[in-house]
Each structure stands twice: as structure tokens, then as C-alpha cells.
Amino acid sequence: MTENNPLNALVATCHWIGEKGWCPATGGNMSLRQDRQYCLISESGKDKGLLTADDFLQVEIATNHVPSGRTPSAESGLHTLLYGLYPEVGAVLHTHSVNSTVLSRVERSQGLRLQGYEMQKSLAGQRSHLDEVVIPIFDNSQDIAALAAEIAERAHAHPLQYGFLVRGHGLTCWGKNIAEARRHLEGLEFLFQCELQRRLLEAK
Numbered sequence: 001m002t003e004n005n006p007l008n009a010l011v012a013t014c015h016w017i018g019e020k021g022w023c024p025a026t027g028g029n030m031s032l033r034q035d036r037q038y039c040l041i042s043e044s045g046k047d048k049g050l051l052t053a054d055d056f057l058q059v060e061i062a063t064n065h066v067p068s069g070r071t072p073s074a075e076s077g078l079h080t081l082l083y084g085l086y087p088e089v090g091a092v093l094h095t096h097s098v099n100s101t102v103l104s105r106v107e108r109s110q111g112l113r114l115q116g117y118e119m120q121k122s123l124a125g126q127r128s129h130l131d132e133v134v135i136p137i138f139d140n141s142q143d144i145a146a147l148a149a150e151i152a153e154r155a156h157a158h159p160l161q162y163g164f165l166v167r168g169h170g171l172t173c174w175g176k177n178i179a180e181a182r183r184h185l186e187g188l189e190f191l192f193q194c195e196l197q198r199r200l201l202e203a204k
């Protein structure tokens, strides 16, 4: 996967996500930072496994203004929140996998604790399975502005890393570029599957 053309790399990543089955129907949304002021976000209501470059709309990070007048993702406010909070974030991927949807409901606290997995090292800066990685969980809301405000509030107390879950909804994860966002997505999805299976087996 080349990032000589980041938009092409993002489109290829969307197709890969579609093949994985992590964005059924019209679920999910994806974006790419253009610069400090603007990002490109997928258009609302499309099958994200079939996106083309024309399906990405420019959105102003500070205001959510869309110069084209078209309709970007209903969850654009979560993407622009991340770009606004963290200048190092270069790409954001939001998916609706079965594992992220179920695990975020089974885990009733405000964070999913992952520990003991070698694959934690797929996440930037993680060096040992002995360390604990906590993926925050937020209750789902149809009010994206309110959800973004809640996430921002928690992020000020505990800076966000890698991704967060929205309960019964899915995963939003990111990276400094598309390759890193994609690695975080694949790593987290693997960890979610392991954790769900572990809980199922240990409950017997």
C-alpha cells in the first residue's frame, strides 16, 4: 500500500475493510487529514467497501463546514474532534465489526482493559504484553455533537490513544497516517476477538 497518493491509499483501505466484513451495509466512515485546516471525510450513506476517491468530501476541521455543500458522514464531528485535538492524527477509521459491537456491550465499564496479549505491540509505543492498554468506551448517542463533547471532556483528563469504542456501535481508531491507522484497526480487531473468546471460554 503506497501513501504517495494518500487518498488512493485510503480508498484501498476502505475496500480492505469491506472485505473483512467490518462495515456491513452502510456502516462506518473514514477520513484523512489534508492539512491543519481541512480533512476529507467519506460521504454519508454509502457502502464504505465500495468507495471511490470522489466519495470523499472536504470538511473544515474547526467548524465542520463543507465547502461542496454535499453531506459528509453523520459522524463527521468525531473525526474533526480527533483532528482538532491531536495535530499528529493523520487518518481516522470508524468500523462496525461484530466483535467491537458486542464487546462494547458486554463490558459495562467506561473502558476495555487489554492485558497479556503479544498483539498489544501492534499499537504504537507498546512494548510488552505485560502492560495494560485501556480502550475507552462511550455510551452511544444519536447526538454526535453531545457525544463529541463528552469524548473531548474525557480526553482532557486522559489523552486518547489508538481508538475508542461507542457502546453497541463500533470502533473509531486512528494513526499518524493511513498505514498506522490500518495497523491499529487490525491489531485492535484481533485483540477484541481474543478478548471476547477468552471471556466466553472462561465463563463456562
Ligand SMILES: CSCCC(=O)C(=O)COP(=O)(O)O
Binding pocket: 025, 026, 027, 028, 029, 042, 043, 044, 045, 046, 072, 073, 074, 075, 094
Ligand atoms: C447503518 S449505519 C448507521 C450510521 C453509522 O453509524 C455509520 O457509521 C455510518 O454513517 P455515515 O453517515 O458515515 O454513512
Ligand SMILES: [Zn+2]
Binding pocket: 027, 028, 029, 075, 094, 095, 096, 169, 170
Ligand atoms: Zn457508525
